[in-house]
Amino acid sequence: MTEEDKLLEEITAKEYEHGFVTDIEMEVIPKGLTEDTVRFISAKKNEPEWMLEYRLKAYRAWLEMEMPDWAHLKVPPIDFQDISYYAAPKTKPKYDSIDEVDPELLRTFERLGIPLEEQKRLAGVAVDAVFDSVSVMTTFNETLDELGIIFCSISEAVKNHPDLIKQYLGSVVPYRDNYFAALNAAVFSDGSFVYIPPGVRSPVELSTYFRINTEGLGQFERTLIIADEGSYVSYLEGCTAPMRDENQLHAAVVEIAVHKEAEVKYSTVQNWYPGDKDGKGGIYNFVTKRGICLGDHSKLSWTQVETGSAITWKYPSTILKGDHSVGEFYSVALTNNMQQADTGTKMTHLGSNTRSTIISKGISAGKSHNTYRGLVHIGKRATGSRNFSQCDSLLLTDRCGAHTFPYIDVANSSSIVEHEATTSKIADDQIFYLKQRGLDEEKAISLIVNGYAKEVLQQLPMEFAAEARKLLEISLEGSVG
Amino acid sequence: MNRSTDKFLTLFQEAEAHLEQLLPLGQRRLKARATFEHVGFPMQKMEKWRNSHLRTIRETDWVFERTQPAVDKTQWPERFRHAPVFVNGVAESDDFWEERTDGVQIGSLRAALKHTPQRVFDHFNKNNKEDLFGTFALNTLLVTDGLWVYVPKGIRVETPVLAVQYSSGKHHAVNHLRHILVVEEAASVDVQMLQISTPDDNHFIQDITECFVADRGIIRRHVLQQFQGETICFSTAFSTQGEASEYHSNVTTLSSHNTRNEQHTRFDKPDGVARLGGLYLAAEKERVEHQVFIDHAVPDCESHEKFAGVLSGHAQGAFTGHILVREDAQKTNAFQASNNMVLSDDARVRSLPFLEIYADDVKCSHGATVGKLDDEALFYLRSRGIGAEEAKRILLTSFAAATLEDVEDENYKQFVVDEIQSKLAAVSQ
Numbered sequence: 001m002t003e004e005d006k007l008l009e010e011i012t013a014k015e016y017e018h019g020f021v022t023d024i025e026m027e028v029i030p031k032g033l034t035e036d037t038v039r040f041i042s043a044k045k046n047e048p049e050w051m052l053e054y055r056l057k058a059y060r061a062w063l064e065m066e067m068p069d070w071a072h073l074k075v076p077p078i079d080f081q082d083i084s085y086y087a088a089p090k091t092k093p094k095y096d097s098i099d100e101v102d103p104e105l106l107r108t109f110e111r112l113g114i115p116l117e118e119q120k121r122l123a124g125v126a127v128d129a130v131f132d133s134v135s136v137m138t139t140f141n142e143t144l145d146e147l148g149i150i151f152c153s154i155s156e157a158v159k160n161h162p163d164l165i166k167q168y169l170g171s172v173v174p175y176r177d178n179y180f181a182a183l184n185a186a187v188f189s190d191g192s193f194v195y196i197p198p199g200v201r202s203p204v205e206l207s208t209y210f211r212i213n214t215e216g217l218g219q220f221e222r223t224l225i226i227a228d229e230g231s232y233v234s235y236l237e238g239c240t241a242p243m244r245d246e247n248q249l250h251a252a253v254v255e256i257a258v259h260k261e262a263e264v265k266y267s268t269v270q271n272w273y274p275g276d277k278d279g280k281g282g283i284y285n286f287v288t289k290r291g292i293c294l295g296d297h298s299k300l301s302w303t304q305v306e307t308g309s310a311i312t313w314k315y316p317s318t319i320l321k322g323d324h325s326v327g328e329f330y331s332v333a334l335t336n337n338m339q340q341a342d343t344g345t346k347m348t349h350l351g352s353n354t355r356s357t358i359i360s361k362g363i364s365a366g367k368s369h370n371t372y373r374g375l376v377h378i379g380k381r382a383t384g385s386r387n388f389s390q391c392d393s394l395l396l397t398d399r400c401g402a403h404t405f406p407y408i409d410v411a412n413s414s415s416i417v418e419h420e421a422t423t424s425k426i427a428d429d430q431i432f433y434l435k436q437r438g439l440d441e442e443k444a445i446s447l448i449v450n451g452y453a454k455e456v457l458q459q460l461p462m463e464f465a466a467e468a469r470k471l472l473e474i475s476l477e478g479s480v481g
Numbered sequence: 482m483n484r485s486t487d488k489f490l491t492l493f494q495e496a497e498a499h500l501e502q503l504l505p506l507g508q509r510r511l512k513a514r515a516t517f518e519h520v521g522f523p524m525q526k527m528e529k530w531r532n533s534h535l536r537t538i539r540e541t542d543w544v545f546e547r548t549q550p551a552v553d554k555t556q557w558p559e560r561f562r563h564a565p566v567f568v569n570g571v572a573e574s575d576d577f578w579e580e581r582t583d584g585v586q587i588g589s590l591r592a593a594l595k596h597t598p599q600r601v602f603d604h605f606n607k608n609n610k611e612d613l614f615g616t617f618a619l620n621t622l623l624v625t626d627g628l629w630v631y632v633p634k635g636i637r638v639e640t641p642v643l644a645v646q647y648s649s650g651k652h653h654a655v656n657h658l659r660h661i662l663v664v665e666e667a668a669s670v671d672v673q674m675l676q677i678s679t680p681d682d683n684h685f686i687q688d689i690t691e692c693f694v695a696d697r698g699i700i701r702r703h704v705l706q707q708f709q710g711e712t713i714c715f716s717t718a719f720s721t722q723g724e725a726s727e728y729h730s731n732v733t734t735l736s737s738h739n740t741r742n743e744q745h746t747r748f749d750k751p752d753g754v755a756r757l758g759g760l761y762l763a764a765e766k767e768r769v770e771h772q773v774f775i776d777h778a779v780p781d782c783e784s785h786e787k788f789a790g791v792l793s794g795h796a797q798g799a800f801t802g803h804i805l806v807r808e809d810a811q812k813t814n815a816f817q818a819s820n821n822m823v824l825s826d827d828a829r830v831r832s833l834p835f836l837e838i839y840a841d842d843v844k845c846s847h848g849a850t851v852g853k854l855d856d857e858a859l860f861y862l863r864s865r866g867i868g869a870e871e872a873k874r875i876l877l878t879s880f881a882a883a884t885l886e887d888v889e890d891e892n893y894k895q896f897v898v899d900e901i902q903s904k905l906a907a908v909s910q
Binding site: 070072378380383393395396397398399400401402403404405406407408409410411412413414415416417418419420421422423424425 | 528808809811821823824825826827828829830831832833834835836837838839840841842843844845846847848849850851852853
């Protein structure tokens with residue numbers, strides 16, 4: 001065995017770093033989905049009648065829908081009756097101080113590097129940690145309260161801010177939008193709610209970590225962000241999940257409403273368990289993310305680094321309704337081994353002089369398949385609009401796939417749309433150059449990939465960017481060959 | 482089964498005897514009927530048919546016409562006035578057949594079936610993908626005639642082969658044609674076809690061209706479309722390529738009502754080159770669509786696509802390109818460009834440049850643009866004393882003519898540029 005092979009074997013044998021299981025007593029309802037399940041979840045969360053009605057409507061709509069099959073994915077049949085739709089830590093869900101939190105849980109968060117503790121607060125991160133389905137802890141509330149910023153779990157928001165929920169929930173992603181959005185609307189367990197009042201700049205980056213824990217539990221997070229006139233917020237989302245053999249379903253919905261002159265920056269680092277190298281296990285990540293720039297001069301920016309999940313089906317989209325509004329999408333999607341990803345964005349230009357930018361960097365390794373799918377629609381009234389899209393794909397092995405499916409649809413004569421895409425492998429001379437400088441092949445590839453993804457990574461908040469770079473490195477390990 | 486499928490099956494039943502008399506295909510038609518029944522006529526909701534306009538086809542009671550009208554050539558460009566004509570799907574001359582001493586055969590499919598049936602059936606339907614879309618099976622079902630060109634090994638046909646596909650009539654008739662172009666090893670041919678209809682025409686035409694390019698062979702195929710009535714035309718070319726062969730295709734649509742052009746290219750052996758170009762000038766309520774599918778099934782091949790559209794009025798244009806690079810098709814180079822110019826707020830353009838890649842040592846790229854005339858360029862020309870209309874026409878002509886760069890026949894190129902210019906003069910006003 002050559003030195004290189006040995007190294008390769010060593011690295012490929014490396015198990016998923018975040019794959020550990022926390023032993024906490026969980027309250028899980030029996031598997032299966034009926035109207036009673038929906039009623040149970042709603043009752044469990046002490047929801048008002050109108051919320052239950054909304055869930056039931058969504059459930060009935062879901063029953064009539066079919067799972068979409070247009071994506072470039074091979075999804076094994078999912079038995080929706082074999083999933084448990086609710087789990088909550090049995091320990092009481094609210095704490096006065098951090099000492100009361102189950103130490104086991106804290107250790108889990110620590111190993112994941114979640115900045116939940118005091119010193120992390122100084123780093124400027126407020127965290128609403130979602131452990132499975134119930135929000136366990138929210139820090140920083142005081143600082144945020146002073147500014148009138150609401151940052152809480154969506155269940156709390158249903159209770160405390162029913163008017164906002166009634167007005168915005170389902171306004172960007174209606175429950176009829178798609179199969180998974182309907183499912184989510186029916187059974188969503190929890191998630192985050194953010195409201196930024198007019199003229200307020202959130203002084204901290206709001207962040208939520210999700211973590212899937214109980215075996216066979218599907219997670220259905222619901223996030224709603226409202227940025228009122230002239231406000232600004234940067235929201236971070238990051239996820240890791242423990243190693244499981246059984247596939248776990250995640251169907252989240254994120255809705256963002258951006259008012260006049262407001263700006264929202266939504267960043268994601270997604271590192272859920274991708275399954276082992278033979279494609280066993282791993283998370284199914286079927287997410288609907290959409291924002292709307294309601295007012296003039298508003299801006300919504302999506303940044304995502306996707307390295308995890310066995311199957312990813314995700315298209316963070318922006319509806320540019322206000323005149324002069326701006327939409328951005330920056331994405332790095334890395335797939336390795338047997339992973340499949342079909343991800344991209346939709347930019348729907350409705351207002352005049354709207355602008356959008358799409359930068360997508362796909363990296364395929366192993367036997368994985370990585371697809372970019374995007375739509376740029378410029379409506380008849382969206383005069384003077386502009387879009388620039390760049391979708392690059394990098395192939396690292398001869399058994400992986402990289403696919404680009406852009407849709408461009410323009411209905412006026414004063415707009416300009418430009419799309420370009422390239423697909424190639426890393427040039428041998430680049431690797432040769434780096435090896436000649438004393439780097440081994442794996443380091444060389446990692447360096448090149450990081451450089452390739454730089455345009456996107458630099459859009460991330462600083463500590464996230466560092467984490468993302470590390471993630472790319474880890475995810476690429478063992479893909480040389 | 483959808484309504485269109487039903488309708489065409491009934492139509493076939495009524496016309497079967499007559500069709501067989503025109504072009505005896507026997508079992509092939511019956512097999513196609515089974516396939517058509519199974520696959521069905523395409524429906525709007527199908528991914529590759531979303532941008533097509535199928536309502537008229539669905540809602541019209543199509544007939545099969547047994548008589549041929551007199552041909553009116555006054556509207557034709559001079560270049561094609563003496564070329565052999567297919568009138569409503571059947572060659573004007575009953576025995577359009579020429580067999581040269583070097584073995585080159587040029588004629589109608591009907592004549593070829595009489596003179597060289599074995600060779601015809603060695604190629605007929607070999608490239609057609611009957612089970613992909615119902616339209617392809619329907620073509621076999623209703624085909625009446627077409628152009629047959631055969632070039633034996635080592636022969637290079639110097640003068641271009643010209644033909645006209647003409648349709649005229651207001652009784653909602655169907656014309657289905659099958660053109661077959663066969664080029665043996667190291668042989669070459671240049672085929673130039675005018676597809677034209679009269680202002681009162683409302684036929685549904687479907688022509689399929691099957692191209693077979695053997696090792697080191699070259700086929701150059703040029704189509705100029707000038708539909709004037711309410712003609713619906715689905716025009717498809719299938720090509721397969723041998724080692725180090727070349728296939729060139731250029732389709733220019735000057736005017737249309739509802740046109741869908743398709744190109745399916747497959748490389749069977751390494752070192753092949755395909756150059757595909759297309760231009761659509763669509764005004765008023767015209768609809769033009771291009772679908773291109775390139776199958777890089779083997780390594781070391783190269784494909785270039787250059788498509789452009791100029792849309793005005795309420796016109797709708799669409800380009801769907803799909804490059805498939807299969808596993809092990811290493812060292813593939815594939816380039817795809819789709820550029821569009823929108824001149825009116827009521828026009829609409831869609832561009833879907835797809836890449837599906839399963840091999841790593843490849844260079845694939847695509848670029849798609851939708852835009853308007855460059856104000857700076859207009860200003861530059863006007864500052865040189867050129868009038869607004871003229872400046873616009875110059876810019877549009879150069880934009881459109883870029884799709885003809887790969888056309889080798891200078892005469893044809895100049896002829897098409899002239900046609901484009903006179904059409905643009907009308908559009909840009």
